[in-house]
Amino acid sequence: MKRSLLLAALVLVSHSVVAKDWDKIRFATEGAYPPFNSTAPDGSVQGFDVDIGNALCAEMKAECTWVKQEWDGMIPALMSRKFDAISASMSITAERKKKVDFTDKYYATPLALVAKKGSPLRPELASLKGKRIGVQRGTVADNFAGHFWADHGVDLVRYAKQEEVYLDLGAGRIDATWVDALEADGGFLTKPAGAEYDFAGSQVFGRNAEEKAVIGEGVGIAIRKRDADLRDKLNTALKAIRANGTYDEIRKKYFPHDIYGE
């Protein structure tokens, strides 16, 4: 009886036809990771990830719609076909590649340590031993710190959102945060809350092969493994907007320096 009621409720569903020729693509982003993606007062999404997605769609002459999705449910929702592609500053990592496929990178950023101005801390194991370092759970920074530091005496504190890491850094509960350098620059250091803080030590792209393997190949658009045709189309479009200057125009809107990497 109860089960049939639940089923009846679930049958309130809407049908939608999946176009196999990809003239309609449903993109997802988080809408809470400025300047890459954020939510405008009218509820729409904006930012670098969104502009790149729209430029790719224009290049492919496809009609694109945007869906906002909570970060933790991002990959499950892609797998269950709630949308077709994720453009949400998702780093290409070996772990994620087990579940989903990625396009070529559309940007790559280094990791960096952020602490009080003049802090002697450096992003090296010897310097961080016994310190409390905050990271956003499930990010490349988290993987890196978990892999190289957590088992060697660094006290790693994981948060659901980067904004929460900054709040705790401001409250003095952690000594530093290990984070995507561009995120920290745009989302914290240039804001009033981050006025007392700065990068501690140099930014890290991967100082040896082992670190490079964990940091990964940059940030790409995630798609389901079965949609190899969509991946190829997106890659072709990405090459085209890199070549015709559209990419650089978008990048200049948000960042003064190149963020594509080598």
Added chain:
Amino acid sequence: MLHGYSSSLLDGAWLTLQVAVLSLVLALVLGLAGASAKLSRSRVLRAPAVLYTTVVRGIPDLVMMLLVFYGGQIGINQITDRLGWDYVDINPFAAGVATLGFIFGAYFTETFRGAFLAVPAGQLEAGYAYGMSRWQVFRRILFPQMLRHALPGLGNNWQVMQKSTALVSIIGLSDLTWLADQAGRSTHQPFLFYAVVCAFYLAMTAASGVLFRSLERRYSVGVRRAAA
């Protein structure tokens, strides 16, 4: 004020209210049905009801939400793929309401069960002795007295349930908490927006407190408090 996000927050508050009220209705129906099944003499009715309250109350709400929405969708996809049908989408609003109602129906089952047991059997027997039918006994004698015992527990569960609506954001519904979170992070003023969320939930729970107190008074006529 609120950097232009107030109208989007209002939409979120409206959605939160809708999810809360519709889940409450579903949970009340499931709770009454579950309690009746648990108290019935038939084992065929009792067994699934016991399984329902045991399993549902034992699984975290968040896990249940993910299982129904993503697990259910993947299951449906496999079936439609095999049959060669188009993609069938589970509507997040329906899934959110169904899951919350399903979860809280299990708690309401226990609340109602206790309340049914609190009505003295002699009252029902007196009803039958007057020649009332089973339905008449239920409507005139059992239900009103049962409700008096159930209301404090229902009010409590309802408050917990209102706050649990924030879970629907994980399945992509733009409820108040998620919208406020996004606005807070997009403007780098999280506490301003968290404060708005707190005020809304507090207003909602305070208003239902008033409502439940008047309901309790209404269903307590005929029972007088002992003088202190």
